[in-house]
Amino acid sequence: MHAQPSIHPSLSVANKVILVTGAFGLIGKTISEAFLQQGARVVLADLKQDRMTSLQEELSAQFSQSQFLIHALDITDETSCEQVVAATVAAFGSLDVLINNAAIDAKFDKEHAGSINPSRFENYPPELLQQSVDVNLTGTVRMTQHACRQMLTQKSGHIINVASTYSVVAPNQSLYDFGEGIKQFKPIDYIASKSFVPNFTRYVATFYAKDGIRCNAIVPHAIYNNHDEAFLANFAKLSPMGRMCTREELIGPFTFLASDASSYMTGSILTVDGGWTAW
Numbered sequence: 001m002h003a004q005p006s007i008h009p010s011l012s013v014a015n016k017v018i019l020v021t022g023a024f025g026l027i028g029k030t031i032s033e034a035f036l037q038q039g040a041r042v043v044l045a046d047l048k049q050d051r052m053t054s055l056q057e058e059l060s061a062q063f064s065q066s067q068f069l070i071h072a073l074d075i076t077d078e079t080s081c082e083q084v085v086a087a088t089v090a091a092f093g094s095l096d097v098l099i100n101n102a103a104i105d106a107k108f109d110k111e112h113a114g115s116i117n118p119s120r121f122e123n124y125p126p127e128l129l130q131q132s133v134d135v136n137l138t139g140t141v142r143m144t145q146h147a148c149r150q151m152l153t154q155k156s157g158h159i160i161n162v163a164s165t166y167s168v169v170a171p172n173q174s175l176y177d178f179g180e181g182i183k184q185f186k187p188i189d190y191i192a193s194k195s196f197v198p199n200f201t202r203y204v205a206t207f208y209a210k211d212g213i214r215c216n217a218i219v220p221h222a223i224y225n226n227h228d229e230a231f232l233a234n235f236a237k238l239s240p241m242g243r244m245c246t247r248e249e250l251i252g253p254f255t256f257l258a259s260d261a262s263s264y265m266t267g268s269i270l271t272v273d274g275g276w277t278a279w
Contacts (some may be wrong), residue, residue: 006017010261014039018258019084019091021073021143022102024051026225030166030247031099031254036063038255043088045073046102075102075139085146094154097258098147099139100164103194104132104189121188137194144204144215151213159255161217163197165273166190168219171204172238178230198269205267214266216257221273223247239277 008186018035022028023044035042036059044055049072056070069091074080088095106116117128144159151157151259171186178184197217204215224244236242253272256262 002161008261010263011255012038013261014254014257015087016258017043017088017094018038018094018099019043019076019088019147020101021100022043022047023070024048024055025101025245026223027220027250028099028101029055031250032068032099034251035258036068040258041092043054043069043071043091043182045071045084045085047072047074050175071199073102075143076134078142081143082148085093085150089150095147095150095157097158097160098144099160099162099254099258100143102139102192103136103162105190106166111216116184117187118184119187120185124188128187129192132189132193136190137196140197141200146186148200148204148208148213151208154212156212157214157259159213159215160254161201161215163196163217163219165219165221165267165271165276167194167197168269168271168277175231175238175247178234180230181190201269202267206258209266214263216239216262216265216268216270218250218253218257219269219271219273219277220250221276223250238276240279243274245272245274 002102013035018040019041020028020032020035023032024046027029028044028046030224032042032044050074052070059068059070069087071084072080073084085095097176119125140161140215147157166186171184171191176184176186201215201217204213208215222239224246227235229243232244235244249271255264257270
């Protein structure tokens with residue numbers, strides 16, 4: 001007789017304490033709920049305090065309130081970062097995994113149409129560049145510092161940074177030309193502030209390798225969120241797989257990195273981009 005099929009124990013995230021920044025957004029909410037479904041204890045932290053009450057009600061209908069914590073977080077603020085780590089440890093006793101997901105990004109779905117600064121590179125406002133650097137770069141460093149202080153006391157922990165294909169390759173600006181006589185561009189602020197993530201990941205990984213702290217990064221690309229047909233048509237032409245990523249397709253990669261199945265990985269960049277950076 002054959003044994004009943006089962007998931008290998010190393011892939012389990014049950015009882016792991018996972019702090020997700022930017023947890024109310026598309027990627028953050030998807031992976032946070034998936035971690036909860038798998039028995040993890042999750043701290044969902046985000047700047048958008050207006051969404052806290054509705055999210056609390058939504059999650060309370062599905063999970064025990066002892067399994068999750070919703071917390072305000074501004075990663076540009078030192079005290080806020082310190083407080084969310086302290087609240088995580090107070091609620092659950094440790095911090096096993098930090099997922100640095102909070103970021104500013106110019107999105108091209110219908111919800112964000114018209115909100116992107118249309119300037120070409122030579123005219124792009126320095127203040128918008130600085131704002132993205134403050135969040136995507138400095139905020140990520142700050143949040144990681146506070147997590148590492150806690151993880152050093154535990155002698156264990158794992159940091160998962162969320163990079164971007166645009167931290168690996170330049171944007172193909174033809175993706176944003178919809179033939180309407182008005183050219184749009186993926187702006188420099190996101191590329192400049194996200195490009196540091198892969199090497200920052202390697203820096204932290206090698207710095208703490210002997211302290212029981214791992215650091216890896218995931219490179220997602222183009223998560224579908226009600227994009228219009230012109231964008232989808234352009235994307236299909238430029239992507240080897242000919243389509244955008246669904247949010248559910250990120251659950252497996254994030255679970256793998258958060259679990260002990262990735263225990264011999266540190267300083268790695270896991271790419272989930274439908275082949276975009278292979279061309």
